[in-house]
Amino acid sequence: MAADHGTDRYRPSPVGELLRERPPMARGLPEFDPDLAPAEPGPLFVDWLVEAIEAGVLDPHVMTLSTVDADGVPDARALVLRDVDAAEGGWVFATEADSPKGRQLALSPMAALSVYWPPQGRQVRIRGSVEAAPPAVSADEFRGRSPGARVAALVGRQSEPLGSLAAYDRAADEAQLLLEADPELVAAGHTVYTLRAQEVEFWQGDPGRRHVRLRYTRTGEGVGRTAWTSTLLWP
């Protein structure tokens, strides 16, 4: 037990002790000078993403998408970032519209995306509204995917209870045959979404805990330098 309510003392469990021995970001990290940051968050995100890729971060384009369900309860899961519209402040991902997250987005089209790149000690948090692409655009994106990814999406039923792994294999075999018969086949419900950022926060960790946080807020509809304002945040 981590919290011992009987004595009001905090006693880490063996796991808690294990974690205590691992202070995060205890290493050399890049400096982030907010005075040199661009006027818009998109280009800065792309710079940090490219630096993560060049530093060899595994899956640097995997982000956490947070949504809320019909009861207002938060939900979150990893997914792959497909693109960034740096000029418009748009972050693009794809999923099945009939999955829990797709249904949550249909009910409440607001979401957050977040990512942490450990070698640089950098976090980015993005909040905003989410819009689905027209079906023809989602279909076009789908046809550009690898056959394996298309088969997996054609199986569908994401997050429904699965009776056995063998049942999945049978469904995947069927989907494979369907795709071979019609290579243009598109999974029903496959949807490309764009999170249009309202707020983007860049967090540069510091081993001495003088973390630097810069939050951009969209102030207007226009594209360009006037569309965003930025402020430092207390760490």
Ligand SMILES: Cc1cc2nc3c(=O)[nH]c(=O)nc-3n(C[C@H](O)[C@H](O)[C@H](O)COP(=O)(O)O)c2cc1C
């Ligand atoms: C590294 C990684 C990448 C993922 N990429 C995607 C993705 O791009 N799209 C997607 O629908 N699910 C992706 N998933 C699976 C989701 O995390 C999640 O399990 C699934 O989408 C069902 O989520 P839901 O029940 O909230 O709808 C990924 C999972 C991991 C761990």
